[in-house]
Amino acid sequence: MAFLRRLFAKERTELTVELRERIRRSFEEAAADEEHFPSTIDPRIQHVRVILETFGPLDGKRVLDAGCGKGRFGRAILAEQPGARIHGMDLALAMLHHVQPPLFAAAGSLTALPYKDGAFDCAYATESLEHAVDIDLGVAELCRVVKPGGRIVIIDKNKDHWGKLETSEWERWFGREEMTRMLARHCREVSSRPISYWEDVEPDGMFLVWIATR
Numbered sequence: 742m743a744f745l746r747r748l749f750a751k752e753r754t755e756l757t758v759e760l761r762e763r764i765r766r767s768f769e770e771a772a773a774d775e776e777h778f779p780s781t782i783d784p785r786i787q788h789v790r791v792i793l794e795t796f797g798p799l800d801g802k803r804v805l806d807a808g809c810g811k812g813r814f815g816r817a818i819l820a821e822q823p824g825a826r827i828h829g830m831d832l833a834l835a836m837l838h839h840v841q842p843p844l845f846a847a848a849g850s851l852t853a854l855p856y857k858d859g860a861f862d863c864a865y866a867t868e869s870l871e872h873a874v875d876i877d878l879g880v881a882e883l884c885r886v887v888k889p890g891g892r893i894v895i896i897d898k899n900k901d902h903w904g905k906l907e908t909s910e911w912e913r914w915f916g917r918e919e920m921t922r923m924l925a926r927h928c929r930e931v932s933s934r935p936i937s938y939w940e941d942v943e944p945d946g947m948f949l950v951w952i953a954t955r
């Protein structure tokens with residue numbers, strides 16, 4: 742039995758490594774697709790506003806953008822909070838190529854963040870955790886690197902809307918309660934709500950935002 746358990750554990754690890762590499766290669770290629778993976782974002786979009794409003798003044802504060810892609814959120818935040826020190830972290834180097842100073846950039850995985858415990862004052866992840874495969878671990882890592890009292894914002898797609906968009910074979914969307922439970926294991930306060938792109942448009946429920954305090 743012990744032998745079989747070791748064999749299955751090894752197989753799971755190798756499967757994950759192989760899958761992670763496939764995901765990385767897919768995003769290395771996707772970086773050339775500016776239409777679907779844009780390098781800019783309209784700062785009026787609610788996804789940007791909610792991060793700025795949740796974090797408040799960011800002068801001298803260290804902020805993590807986990808799964809930052811081309812860094813479009815980081816640049817939009819920096820334009821309004823030029824004193825922030827925003828670190829973009831992503832799996833794909835071709836995405837990180839767009840993350841230039843004054844943004845900081847690092848290659849790594851959401852499930853093994855290349856930062857010390859409590860390295861950041863706050864952190865956000867927009868449409869990246871859905872690709873993390875081991876979601877529990879991704880959430881635990883995001884929380885680990887934020888200081889006690891720091892805020893965390895996750896914006897991702899709602900599992901209730903699964904099937905409405907084309908998805909990758911590894912992608913997972915989250916239920917409101919499901920992500921709340923994962924965050925609540927590490928955070929003292931968690932809230933969530935549907936979010937739309939524009940302030941004057943009712944959310945259709947496709948996107949959810951979770952806001953947590955470490």
Ligand SMILES: C[S@@+](CC[C@H](N)C(=O)[O-])C[C@H]1O[C@@H](n2cnc3c(N)ncnc32)[C@H](O)[C@@H]1O
Nearest residue numbers: 768808809810831832833836850851867869872
């Ligand atoms: C849909 S894009 C979103 C990018 C960015 N957050 C944005 O909203 O513009 C997903 C990003 O997550 C990154 N990603 C996927 N799996 C990852 C992992 N395990 N660790 C770090 N980044 C990952 C991809 O390389 C890609 O840049």
